[in-house]
Amino acid sequence: MSNVGIGFRKDFAEEFRNGSVLKPAFLEVAPENWMGIGGYWKKVFKSVAEQYDVYSHGLSLSLGGPDELDWDFLKKLKSFLKEYNIKIYSEHLSFAKCDNAHLYDLLPVPFRWDAVHHIAQRIKAVQDFLEQKIAVEIVSYYTPVAAEMSEVDFINAVVKEADCNLLLDVNNIYVNAFNHQYDAKQFLHHLNLDNVEYIHMAGHEKVAEDLIIDTHGEEIIEPVYELFDYTLGLLPKPIPVLLERDFNIPELAELQHELTRLENICSRYWRNTYATA
Amino acid sequence: MLLLNDTYRQQSNFAAYCRTGIYSPMTGVNEERLAHYPRLVFNVIDDTLRSAYPLTVDLLTEEEWDTTVRSFFATHKCSTYSVWKMPYEFYQFVLTLDNSLTEKYPFLEELLLFEWTEIEIHMMEDEQFPEVVSEGEMATDTPVLNPEYTILQLHYPVHLKNPNEIADTDKGEYFVLLFREQESGNVQFLDLSFYFVWLLRKMEHEQKSLFELAEEASDLFGVEQRFLLEKSLPFLTELRNKNFIIGYKK
Numbered sequence: 001m002s003n004v005g006i007g008f009r010k011d012f013a014e015e016f017r018n019g020s021v022l023k024p025a026f027l028e029v030a031p032e033n034w035m036g037i038g039g040y041w042k043k044v045f046k047s048v049a050e051q052y053d054v055y056s057h058g059l060s061l062s063l064g065g066p067d068e069l070d071w072d073f074l075k076k077l078k079s080f081l082k083e084y085n086i087k088i089y090s091e092h093l094s095f096a097k098c099d100n101a102h103l104y105d106l107l108p109v110p111f112r113w114d115a116v117h118h119i120a121q122r123i124k125a126v127q128d129f130l131e132q133k134i135a136v137e138i139v140s141y142y143t144p145v146a147a148e149m150s151e152v153d154f155i156n157a158v159v160k161e162a163d164c165n166l167l168l169d170v171n172n173i174y175v176n177a178f179n180h181q182y183d184a185k186q187f188l189h190h191l192n193l194d195n196v197e198y199i200h201m202a203g204h205e206k207v208a209e210d211l212i213i214d215t216h217g218e219e220i221i222e223p224v225y226e227l228f229d230y231t232l233g234l235l236p237k238p239i240p241v242l243l244e245r246d247f248n249i250p251e252l253a254e255l256q257h258e259l260t261r262l263e264n265i266c267s268r269y270w271r272n273t274y275a276t277a
Numbered sequence: 278m279l280l281l282n283d284t285y286r287q288q289s290n291f292a293a294y295c296r297t298g299i300y301s302p303m304t305g306v307n308e309e310r311l312a313h314y315p316r317l318v319f320n321v322i323d324d325t326l327r328s329a330y331p332l333t334v335d336l337l338t339e340e341e342w343d344t345t346v347r348s349f350f351a352t353h354k355c356s357t358y359s360v361w362k363m364p365y366e367f368y369q370f371v372l373t374l375d376n377s378l379t380e381k382y383p384f385l386e387e388l389l390l391f392e393w394t395e396i397e398i399h400m401m402e403d404e405q406f407p408e409v410v411s412e413g414e415m416a417t418d419t420p421v422l423n424p425e426y427t428i429l430q431l432h433y434p435v436h437l438k439n440p441n442e443i444a445d446t447d448k449g450e451y452f453v454l455l456f457r458e459q460e461s462g463n464v465q466f467l468d469l470s471f472y473f474v475w476l477l478r479k480m481e482h483e484q485k486s487l488f489e490l491a492e493e494a495s496d497l498f499g500v501e502q503r504f505l506l507e508k509s510l511p512f513l514t515e516l517r518n519k520n521f522i523i524g525y526k527k
Contacts, residue, residue: 032359038403039425040462060358066278066285073358098292101354104325104363105318107291110284118279142314143307146287179310211310213317 003266004241004259005055008048010041011249016048021252024259026053028242031089032060035080045084055088055198055240056081057167060102061126063136064109064119065095069126078130088240090135090167090198091126093119093158108141111154120161127164135165135197140172140204140214142179151176152190165197170228171220175204175212184227193234201228201262202244216246220258229265238270297351321360322350329364330392333385336440341378345371361400368393384433384443391435391453394427398455399464401425406459409524415513416487416506419526420480426456426521428474436466456521465519472498472505473512484526487513 005026008016015022027048034045048054060073081089094106109115127133138155149157159166168191177184203218220243228241243258278285290301294311295318303311323346327334334342349370355363368389371379379385404424413420429436431451433443452469454477469477472494479490487509495502516522 033361035359036402037400039399039401039457041400042403043462059360066280066288070358095288095292098288099354100356101292101296102356102358102360102363103292103295103318104321104355104360105295105314107288107295107314110287112281112284114279114281114284118284121279143310145291145306146284146304207313211313213313 002263003238003270004243004262005053006255006259007057007242007244007246008054009246009249011247012252012255013041013044013048015252016051017044019252022256022259024052024243026055026240028055028057028244030059031056031077031080032058035076049084054084054086055242056086056090057137057242058089058091059104059106060096061091062095062097063091063122063126064093064107064115065097066118067097067100069122071129074126074129081130081132087132088135088198089130089132090137090165092139093136093155094139094141106139108139108143108145109154110146110148111144111151112146112148113157116154116157116161119158123158123162123164127162133163133165133197135167136162137167137169137200138172138176139169140175140179140212142211142213144180151180152187156190156192159192159195165195166191166193167198167200168193168196168231169200169202170231171200171202171204171224172214174224174227175214178212179210185230188231188234194236196235196239198239199228199231199241200244201241215248216244217248219250219254225261225265228262229268232265232269235269238266241266319347319350322346322363325360326364326367329361329396330367330389332392332435332440333388336382336385336388337378345374345378361396364396365393382440383445383448384435384440387429387431387433388435388440391429391431394429394455395464395466398425398427398457399462401457406523408527410527411524413525415510415517419484419486420513420517420522421524421526422477422481423456423459423521423523425459426454428469428477429453429455430474434468437468454521458520459523460520465521467516467519467521473509476509 002025005028006024008027008029092106095109096103096106173184173187177187201220202216203220204212205215205218206212241262245255287303290303294300295314298315326346349367353366353370355366357363371389372386407421409421432448434447434451436453452474454467454469455464457464476490479485491502491505494505
């Protein structure tokens with residue numbers, strides 16, 4: 001693999017120490033699950049970090065939330081990124097904490113100008129503190145909340161004002177386009193793709209005729225592969241691509257099949273040019 | 278903060294709805310779809326707690342478990358950013374309960390504590406292991422303990438019996454040692470008598486040999502030193518075999 005990595009999970013951690021089925025280009029971890037631990041899992045993590053490039057994808061920072069940023073977390077995060085030489089740190093364009101309570105899920109932010117300024121200011125503060133740009137992910141959502149502008153205008157405005165990178169979750173774009181009845185390709189054309197640093201790919205679950213839930217628990221479906229293919233044609237340069245699979249873990253050969261398929265699509269666009277973080 | 282009051286209010290209402298299921302007005306939402314959020318958010322909480330507390334899940338009825346978890350998430354503000362640490366907050370929440378559940382299961386708090394402590398010891402940051410010599414004389418040299426351990430003092434034998442079989446007549450004084458094996462990272466636990474707790478604490482803090490401590494214990498407890506030595510040696514040898522005693526002081 002040259003471009004395509006996989007989310008590192010305890011479910012198949014042993015594969016990266018002793019197995020030979022999965023051959024990702026890199027691994028991605030949620031820092032909240034691997035910071036400040038010891039014992040068996042620290043040994044495992046150290047061991048895989050010596051073998052693979054590791055990228056990090058945060059869950060708790062709540063960039064879109066009203067609560068103060070957690071500076072204690074950010075200090076520990078900075079040490080963690082340095083200790084394991086982690087070059088990419090990404091987070092979500094959502095909120096996960098409100099009124100001093102973590103919710104451990106990604107809630108949609110109101111698409112409003114005051115939210116743009118609020119989030120951009122927070123992203124800039126995080127970037128200044130970490131001394132690196134971060135990438136923000138377009139999240140899936142099932143209903144808008146108090147929206148006063150379009151989703152794409154909101155995302156473009158945040159990325160521009162914060163001068164940050166964008167994490168393009170192609171599955172989320174597909175899910176949102178389906179759920180909110182817009183054209184995913186048109187959305188991509190309106191999105192400013194200059195700052196796209198990273199791509200996520202995943203499966204989802206259709207729970208009603210008009211609703212998809214973003215589960216990361218199924219294989220990627222054909223239309224999402226097609227949208228991925230289309231997306232690569234719009235991007236100016238090779239970037240890392242991640243396969244996310246958080247539960248309902250299949251045989252590892254099936255995951256490798258998905259990695260290979262993604263890699264084959266990448267190589268059609270990026271022949272002999274590899275993604276770098 | 279650049280967020281307007283109304284935007285904050287919308288987010289606060291959304292978050293509160295996810296935690297409690299109680300709806301307060303939000304602008305422009307699809308209420309049917311909004312209803313998926315409390316379910317999805319609660320599933321994360323419930324799954325995490327079920328993984329952390331399998332014995333407790335087995336003990337409580339489904340209704341008791343569900344009511345307690347829902348009450349926890351609705352009324353407690355989870356403060357940890359690491360979801361795997363959130364079960365400790367659930368334990369703390371149960372400590373604050375004064376209801377029929379803790380009356381029905383008087384050992385519930387200790388069961389939760391025991392289950393959480395296994396996780397905590399398994400995941401705790403690495404301690405510096407002191408340098409030791411591996412060969413020594415158990416009675417006269419100074420044993421060195423694995424620093425990654427804790428001892429719980431309990432009133433019910435949640436570490437010894439199936440929780441479904443614990444009765445009021447089991448109430449007493451129990452001590453359990455939990456430690457993390459250095460090589461494998463596995464957590465082991467061992468039932469201790471009060472005397473062995475005293476002995477291990479002394480060994481750690483005063484770095485004395487069994488022979489010296491048995492002499493002190495003889496005076497303290499009014500038991501013959503020879504008897505204490507005979508009783509302690511097999512126990513300490515077992516701890517050496519289990520690598521809780523990692524060696525002897527240099």
